[in-house]
Amino acid sequence: MSGGFSLENTKPYKLYSDSTCxxxxxxxxxxxxxxxxxxxxxDGKKYTAEEMSMPEFYGKMRADAVTKTAQIPPSVYxxxxxxDIKNGYDILYLAFSSGLSGSYASSVIARxxxxxxxxxxxxxxxxxxxxxxxxxxxxxxxxxxKRAGMGIDELTSWLEENKLHLCHVFTVDDLKYLHRGGRxxxxxxxxxxxxxxxxxxxxxxxxxxxxxxxxxxRKQSINRLADMIKERVGGYENPTVAICHGDCIEDAExxxxxxxxxxxxxxxxxxxYTGPVIGSHSGPGTLALFFMGDHR
Numbered sequence: 001m002s003g004g005f006s007l008e009n010t011k012p013y014k015l016y017s018d019s020t021c022x023x024x025x026x027x028x029x030x031x032x033x034x035x036x037x038x039x040x041x042x043d044g045k046k047y048t049a050e051e052m053s054m055p056e057f058y059g060k061m062r063a064d065a066v067t068k069t070a071q072i073p074p075s076v077y078x079x080x081x082x083x084d085i086k087n088g089y090d091i092l093y094l095a096f097s098s099g100l101s102g103s104y105a106s107s108v109i110a111r112x113x114x115x116x117x118x119x120x121x122x123x124x125x126x127x128x129x130x131x132x133x134x135x136x137x138x139x140x141x142x143x144x145x146k147r148a149g150m151g152i153d154e155l156t157s158w159l160e161e162n163k164l165h166l167c168h169v170f171t172v173d174d175l176k177y178l179h180r181g182g183r184x185x186x187x188x189x190x191x192x193x194x195x196x197x198x199x200x201x202x203x204x205x206x207x208x209x210x211x212x213x214x215x216x217x218r219k220q221s222i223n224r225l226a227d228m229i230k231e232r233v234g235g236y237e238n239p240t241v242a243i244c245h246g247d248c249i250e251d252a253e254x255x256x257x258x259x260x261x262x263x264x265x266x267x268x269x270x271x272x273y274t275g276p277v278i279g280s281h282s283g284p285g286t287l288a289l290f291f292m293g294d295h296r
Contacts, residue, residue, distance in 0.1 A: 013090035013122070013152040015143060016080070018072060018103060019049045020096040021136035022244050022275040031143040034084075036076060038096070038103065040276045041068040047276070054273040058247035058284045061177075067280035071103040077110035081123060085114065090122040092152050094139050094159065096277075098127045099207025122152060126159050129207035132278045133244040134168040134290045137270065140240065165236065167293040168203035169228040171221040173248070173285020175199065180281070200224050205296055222251060225289050226258040234294030238263045242270040246279050246286035255289060263291070 018036045028035070037048040042057070043065050061067060081091050093111075095104035104127045111123040128135045138159065145155055175197070198221035200213040212228075215221040241259050245252035256269045273279075274286045 011090055011122075011152075012088065013092055013146075014084045015139075015146055016091060016093040017135065017139045018096050020101070020103075020132065020275060020277045021094075021139050022132040022272050022278065023136040023140065023270070024272045027136075027140070027270060027272070031140070032147060033139060033143055034080065036072055036080060038072055038101075038277050039070045040280055041070075042066070049275050049277075052276070054275070054279075055247060057276050057279065061279070062284050067276070069277045069280050071101050072106055074106045074109040074113070077107045078113055081110060081114055082118075085118050085121045085123075090152055091124065092142075092156060093123075093125045094128050094135070094142060095125060096135060097129045097131050097203070097207030099129065099203075100131055100209070124152065124156050126156060126163075127207070128159075128163055128166075129203075129205065130163060130166050131168065131203055131207070131209075132274055132288060132290075133242045133270065133272050134166050134203060134288070136244075136272065137240070137242040137290045138163060138166050140242075140270065162292070164205050164296060165292050165294070167229075167232050167291050167296050168288060169200070169225045169232075170202070170282075170286065170288030171198050171200050171215075171225060172282050172287075173198065173218065173246075174283050177281060177283030200228070202228070202296060218251070219254075222255055222258070222287060225255065225287070226262060229259070229262055229289065229291060229293070232293035232295055233262070233291060236292045236294065238267060238291050240268040240270065242272065242290040244272045244274045244286075244288050244290075246274045246282060246284045248285050248287060251285075251287050255287060259289060259291070 015033045098104040107125045197214050199211050201211050204210045215224050243252050
């Protein structure tokens, strides 16, 4: 074709992710992205994130409800992708970290099956190695770039080059939820509750949740998150950063003030709930900060 463009450059594509991106409805309504829903259970009953409000979910957790989560099966990916492929679109899917879920592996199974059926279609699955609103912030940037005209291959390259610069630092208010998920021992959980110990964690380059430090006191743990930002941000500019919280808005607002102090008052802060899939394992009082930095 004249002008240096090809069919590959001009074919439209759809941007996909999943409900673990933990972005608010207000933010998602302004984006051009399709989310696939991971299910969760509360006391044996299955829900998606659209079927239960976050205050209700965390209220049930505080009342000691039993929560479980499930990955997205290949059939769900295949059905969703195929509909858009039939309508002439390519697919770019940004997946929840393979270090925390089997959903990315399921998407690859669906991709391979559909590629045999539709060899002319381009289906790209990117393992974000991110979680919660870390995945969401990466998706937010991807949506901005797609709407600005970035093609599927260029955006894929950008995601692969930048995903390990999406830093996740967080703390939890009660160790018992991490104990349920096998992240800390029962002894550590009981001792932490008695002594007011708050763990500080991050997501590493393999997409796993990794404890880094133990801090006594809630406010001190949030201040430690701000210190971790300063250690990691390097020369990166952050016009947009993100916070997610497990139904602890006052703590989130305090953290937002800290982030604006670091990045500048003009920095945009995306404020969201920690969704039920991550929240099932981290519990009420989870507070996580996300930003672009030199290293995780």
